[in-house]
Amino acid sequence: MTIRKGPSQIIFNIVSYTLLALMSIICVIPFVMILSGSFTDNHTILTEGYSLLPRDFSVEAYKTVFKAPEDILQAYKMTFFYTGLGTFLGLIMITLTAYVISRKEFKYRNTVSFIIYFTSIFGGGTIPWYLMYSQVLNAKGTTFAIWFPALMSPFLVILMRTFIMGSVPDAITESAKIDGAGHVTIFLRIVMPVLGPGLATIGLFLALGYWNDWYRSSMFSTDSSTWELQFYLYDLLNASTAIKQMSQNSSISTAELPTQSVKLAMAVVSTGPVLLFYPFVQKYFVSGITVGAVKG
Amino acid sequence: MKKEMKKEKKGSFLDVLSDDYKGKKLGIWIGFIISILNIVMFLPFIKWVGIVNADALYSKIRTSSANIEILRSGYNAFDLLHFVQYSGFGAIGLPAMLLLLFAVATLYFQIANVVKVLRNSKGRKGNLALYSAGEGAMGFEVALTLSMIAYVAFSNARFEMKGFSLSPVVIIALIISFVGLVAVKIPQSKERAFYHDNGLLKEIRKNWVLFLMLVPTFFYFLINNYLPMAGIYYAFTNFNFRDGLWASPFVGFANFEYLVKAQLWMLTRNTVLYNIVFIFLGNALQIIFAIFVSQVAVKWYKKTTQTLMFMPYFVSYVILKVIVYNIFEYQYGVINTFVVALGGNRIDFYNTPSYWPFLITFFAIWKGIGYGMVVYLATIMGIDAELYDAAKVDGANVFQQIRFITLPQLKPTFIILLLYALGGIMKGQFELFYQMVGNNGVLYNVTDILDTYVYRVAMTQPTSIGLGTAAGLYQSVFGFILIVGTNWIVKRRNEEYALF
Numbered sequence: 011m012t013i014r015k016g017p018s019q020i021i022f023n024i025v026s027y028t029l030l031a032l033m034s035i036i037c038v039i040p041f042v043m044i045l046s047g048s049f050t051d052n053h054t055i056l057t058e059g060y061s062l063l064p065r066d067f068s069v070e071a072y073k074t075v076f077k078a079p080e081d082i083l084q085a086y087k088m089t090f091f092y093t094g095l096g097t098f099l100g101l102i103m104i105t106l107t108a109y110v111i112s113r114k115e116f117k118y119r120n121t122v123s124f125i126i127y128f129t130s131i132f133g134g135g136t137i138p139w140y141l142m143y144s145q146v147l148n149a150k151g152t153t154f155a156i157w158f159p160a161l162m163s164p165f166l167v168i169l170m171r172t173f174i175m176g177s178v179p180d181a182i183t184e185s186a187k188i189d190g191a192g193h194v195t196i197f198l199r200i201v202m203p204v205l206g207p208g209l210a211t212i213g214l215f216l217a218l219g220y221w222n223d224w225y226r227s228s229m230f231s232t233d234s235s236t237w238e239l240q241f242y243l244y245d246l247l248n249a250s251t252a253i254k255q256m257s258q259n260s261s262i263s264t265a266e267l268p269t270q271s272v273k274l275a276m277a278v279v280s281t282g283p284v285l286l287f288y289p290f291v292q293k294y295f296v297s298g299i300t301v302g303a304v305k306g
Numbered sequence: 307m308k309k310e311m312k313k314e315k316k317g318s319f320l321d322v323l324s325d326d327y328k329g330k331k332l333g334i335w336i337g338f339i340i341s342i343l344n345i346v347m348f349l350p351f352i353k354w355v356g357i358v359n360a361d362a363l364y365s366k367i368r369t370s371s372a373n374i375e376i377l378r379s380g381y382n383a384f385d386l387l388h389f390v391q392y393s394g395f396g397a398i399g400l401p402a403m404l405l406l407l408f409a410v411a412t413l414y415f416q417i418a419n420v421v422k423v424l425r426n427s428k429g430r431k432g433n434l435a436l437y438s439a440g441e442g443a444m445g446f447e448v449a450l451t452l453s454m455i456a457y458v459a460f461s462n463a464r465f466e467m468k469g470f471s472l473s474p475v476v477i478i479a480l481i482i483s484f485v486g487l488v489a490v491k492i493p494q495s496k497e498r499a500f501y502h503d504n505g506l507l508k509e510i511r512k513n514w515v516l517f518l519m520l521v522p523t524f525f526y527f528l529i530n531n532y533l534p535m536a537g538i539y540y541a542f543t544n545f546n547f548r549d550g551l552w553a554s555p556f557v558g559f560a561n562f563e564y565l566v567k568a569q570l571w572m573l574t575r576n577t578v579l580y581n582i583v584f585i586f587l588g589n590a591l592q593i594i595f596a597i598f599v600s601q602v603a604v605k606w607y608k609k610t611t612q613t614l615m616f617m618p619y620f621v622s623y624v625i626l627k628v629i630v631y632n633i634f635e636y637q638y639g640v641i642n643t644f645v646v647a648l649g650g651n652r653i654d655f656y657n658t659p660s661y662w663p664f665l666i667t668f669f670a671i672w673k674g675i676g677y678g679m680v681v682y683l684a685t686i687m688g689i690d691a692e693l694y695d696a697a698k699v700d701g702a703n704v705f706q707q708i709r710f711i712t713l714p715q716l717k718p719t720f721i722i723l724l725l726y727a728l729g730g731i732m733k734g735q736f737e738l739f740y741q742m743v744g745n746n747g748v749l750y751n752v753t754d755i756l757d758t759y760v761y762r763v764a765m766t767q768p769t770s771i772g773l774g775t776a777a778g779l780y781q782s783v784f785g786f787i788l789i790v791g792t793n794w795i796v797k798r799r800n801e802e803y804a805l806f
Contacts, residue, residue, distance in 0.1 A: 016703055016704075018703035018704050018705055019703065019704045022601065022704045022705065023601075026597075026598040026601055026602065027602070027607070029594075029595075029598060030595065030598050030599065030602070030607075030611040031611070033595060033611070033615055033675070034610070034611045034614035034615055036672065037614050037615050037617055037618055037672065037675070037676070038614050038617060040629040040632070040633070041617070041621075041629075043629070043632055043633070043640060044625075044628060044629065044632060047632060055638055056638065058643065059637070059638040059639065059640070059642060059643030059646070060632050060633075060635075060638050060639060060640045060643060061640065061643060062640065102522075103522045103523050103526065106519040106520070106522070106523070107519070107520060107523045109519065110516045110519050110520055113516065115513075116513060116516055117504065117509055118506075118509070122520065125527065126523070126527060129527055129530075129531040129532075131785075131786055131789045131790070132535075132782055132785075132786045133531060133534070133535065133782055134531075134534040134535040134536070134537045134538050134778070134779075134782070135534075135537075135538070135760065135775060135777075135778025135779055135781065135782050136757070136760045136761060136764060136774075136778055137537070137540065137760060137763070137764050137771055137774045137775045137778055138534040138535070138536070138537020138538060138540065138775060138778070139530070139534040139537070140764050141534070141537055141540070141551070141771075142529070142530075142533055142534040142537065145550070145551055146533070146551070147529070158526075158529075158530070159530055161526055162523065162526055162527075192515060193513075193515040193516055193519075194515060197519075218620065221622075222620075222621070222622035222623075222624075223622070224622060224623070224624050225737065228765070229764070229765070240622045240624045241624075243624050243625075243628075244624045244627070244741075247624070247627060247628065247631070248744075270638060273628065274628065274632070277624075277625055277628045280622075280624075280625075281621055281622070281625050284620055284621065285617070285620070285621070288613075288617065288620050289613060292613060292616060295616075295619075295680075296616075296680050299677060299680045299681055299684070300680065300681075300684040
């Protein structure tokens with residue numbers, strides 16, 4: 011940049027660089043606290059409290075977490091299953107739907123779009139939805155109730171349609187049709203090969219949603235074998251609060267239960283993969299939000 | 307040319323329906339007249355269902371004698387629910403509710419047909435728009451009357467006696483509507499052939515691959531969104547798991563009355579106020595930081611700060627719970643550790659409601675700033691660079707550039723986001739509130755929103771399911787009105803930004 015910097019630019023830069031740094035720190039520091047807390051000796055937490063930097067470095071919490079890893083591994087396994095299956099099926103359904111409503115020759119494309127969009131402005135509410143799965147479909151305790159409800163969303167369908175319309179010009183599909191190509195050929199040979207970024211973006215939105223979900227386990231799981239990872243963590247947090255209260259009530263020393271640092275170690279273990287991948291996949295989320303922002 | 311084609315095909319006596327009469331085809335006028343007749347049949351004093359063997363029926367439903375007085379001897383299309391309400395008999399309530407919605411839709415289609423024919427609102431393709439209106443009106447009337455017949459049979463079967471009788475009005479409506487349907491369909495098929503327009507069945511045959519592609523999606527939205535809408539009915543019942551989905555007693559608006567008396571005002575106030583603060587403070591900060599990021603010239607600094615601010619968006623709300631606990635816990639929390647180190651007294655955050663509006667707002671903004679920033683950054687990147695160059699040539703400093711170029715260019719995005727956020731003002735951020743507050747009743751007065759209330763009812767109070775459904779319905783209906791209203795405003799301002 012060869013622009014001459016006036017005094018106002020310098021003032022602006024000082025303010026903006028400082029505030030950006032400050033905001034970034036505010037956004038990151040809670041994660042640092044969790045990480046350092048998970049490496050702090052539990053006894054130190056109990057006597058001196060949590061702190062920003064680890065004191066009395068200890069990996070005891072992680073040892074405790076992995077001492078009986080069956081539950082965590084089960085939750086991990088289930089979460090991988092939900093994320094994999096849900097993202098795969100959801101991606102197929104969303105892409106097919108988006109393809110259909112992006113076809114100009116499809117007479118009912120506005121009707122179909124509206125039927126999908128309408129679900130985001132009106133619904134029966136949480137309880138009828140819950141009764142649908144628990145009473146009508148009798149799906150309580152099954153894995154179906156956990157992966158099925160999040161397969162699609164109007165936002166993602168519309169986003170995918172925007173991707174398709176942006177990456178496949180009408181002229182190409184028109185000429186393919188003149189050459190005798192059917193919808194299956196157009197979809198597989200022309201649309202899919204150029205849809206890479208769109209698929210990655212939508213797939214990542216779906217996968218993130220599945221990975222971070224705890225709500226459907228809290229609603230539909232009847233025992234810990236179907237728990238999602240985040241719900242496992244949630245339960246651990248609450249249970250250890252309960253343990254603490256119990257030990258207080260019965261005046262047993264809390265020091266014998268390494269509950270505090272274990273909670274933090276568990277938080278690290280459950281979020282680790284997301285934050286590890288995050289820097290590499292961030293750009294897909296940015297492109298998705300940018301494409302989505304173009305249309306309202 | 308068009309006229310000639312019609313004349314050639316003349317032969318059967320039904321073809322007379324395709325003849326012009328006062329500028330429209332005869333079939334359209336027949337549909338028009340039948341729609342008017344149908345509207346007449348919806349008038350309140352015309353009974354669709356009568357009650358026979360009243361004494362036996364009333365003894366069967368074991369309702370109080372005061373209620374029997376209220377139960378009338380017959381019902382029009384709209385007050386079937388009266389019977390369900392005063393008899394308290396739930397088993398026929400859900401179909402009655404669906405029938406009521408169906409009747410409202412049918413009446414709407416009759417009126418739409420009459421209005422369209424009178425205003426002669428033709429589309430691009432001749433009379434096809436009028437035929438569709440007539441088809442819809444007649445089709446709905448036929449379906450409604452058939453459902454009414456099925457409903458009476460179903461009710462009698464439920465009570466195991468002949469308690470309800472069908473009025474001849476229903477049969478007449480069924481017959482004339484069917485005639486009307488035929489009268490509209492015959493000229494319609496000719497007009498369709500002329501304009502090469504396909505009906506639904508023909509369209510399916512032609513584009514069956516596209517329809518096949520939609521099948522999974524259709525089932526998904528049916529199961530996940532549309533069928534649960536029928537569950538709105540439970541807002542009007544005293545739902546209990548013993549009587550189940552079909553037989554829970556119908557209580558009318560009692561749930562809503564109870565909610566209004568109890569906590570509905572508090573829940574609405576909390577939901578709306580939090581949302582207003584989130585919207586304005588959140589958007590203001592997102593805009594400010596988007597401008598900051600866009601002005602940073604050092605590439606790594608730009609990238610790093612953006613990445614770090616986007617990070618909270620990616621973690622689950624359970625992690626947020628850990629974070630909040632970690633910082634604000636009474637015994638071990640970071641703040642209290644710090645306060646004690648300075649010689650102060652511990653602050654009991656979890657038992658002091660007054661802190662929580664600020665904490666919740668802080669973390670709502672914390673979690674959303676990265677996402678919103680990207681939205682605004684996309685708009686800033688789209689601003690024509692020449693505008694800035696011209697401003698620089700004119701000697702505008704950076705503040706003036708922001709004031710006179712960036713902010714005015716961001717205004718449309720901001721207004722649209724704002725209006726849609728205001729449309730969603732009844733929807734709370736459930737996960738945020740639930741994970742931060744949990745089941746800590748001390749804080750409910752300032753932290754309970756409609757969504758957390760409904761969730762708690764669903765999870766912990768099986769006897770109040772009806773109440774929770776009522777609160778959810780209230781939220782859905784008001785949210786819907788707000789969204790449609792704001793969309794209307796957006797549409798008037800700028801057609802392009804309207805969502806539907």
